[in-house]
Amino acid sequence: MKRIILMLLVCSFSLSFVHAQNDDLEKEKLVKKFLEYSTVNELLHRSFAFYRQQEYPKNLPSNFWKDIKTKVTHKKKYYEKNIGKVLKANFSISDLTTLAMPPSEKKDSLIRSKSDKERQKIITVMLVMVQPIMVDIKNLIIAKLKKEKLYKKNVNPENCSRFRYGKFITYAQADRLPIFMIRKKSQQIEYSKLDNTKTTFALEWKATSYDLLIQSIYPKGGDFDVFIGDTLKIDIYHIEGNTYSYKAEIKGAIYFGRVSKVPESAEYTDYITGWTPRERKSFMEGCLESEGAQKLGKTKAKEICKCAMTKFERLYPIPSMIPDDIKEEMRGIVMNCLLNNKPKF
Incomplete structure (x- = not known):
């Protein structure tokens, strides 16, 4: 009897081993197919573009971004190996089959048709997949900010406490519209014209940082990359006047941004309305x-x-924010437009 059981166990193990080998081979094929449509070069390019469009205390020079690109590109093989490892470890053959499809409406539809939990897993794993790239770029950016004496500038609990309460405009990316925020004792509410959403967070304020736990997103059912229960961890690293710059992390994604305090009299409706036709006409x-x-x-x-x-x-975005003297700022913006840097929002 023992011998029969042993034989069954050996047979079962052999079948499982063969099945696992077949699965591994199939996954390997699908990962290669995935990398045909989402090449490491493309992922690197997107990562550079993502970080270059983010908001910093001052514009970082173009040669700095070229230097980053050179340094990170040298690690391309390492990133590719990591991507394959993460995909095989976290996705089934069925999931990989979908992800390995060429970009199309059908592929997008298949991903959208998944449950929130399934989509959340896909997004989380994808972020884990590119995290080494993000971490390397983040470290190079921080090194540059330190060199320029912009990192941890004027940051102390007393200075940070000025931003504990109030109304703010947050700038996340140069090619996106800013967001209006209201920060209360233990809550932060954000209004976005980009996707017409209202997001409510539970706020935990610390000395020079704060955590934001997503409590609700309205309207529901949008195509979001974040979900209720996700937490943003935000570190303030630079303060100048009524503006602070921050480094944020959510589900392994790392990004930079800037927040400006606005007059208490400002309302979110002012932000939603924006400039009136009369104000635009006057500017022109x-x-x-x-x-x-x-x-x-x-x-x-x-x-x-x-x-x-x-x-x-x-x-x-709120006319009452405009300072009295805007000549220098206006000159810089006009020069930017003359260089053909047209807005993308």
């Missing part, structure tokens, strides 16, 4: 009548002034 008239615009010619001047207004409106 003032811009077109300026000496610099006159030299450009009517068509070019109109194009540059429209670009400048869009960028300026993003910077100050």
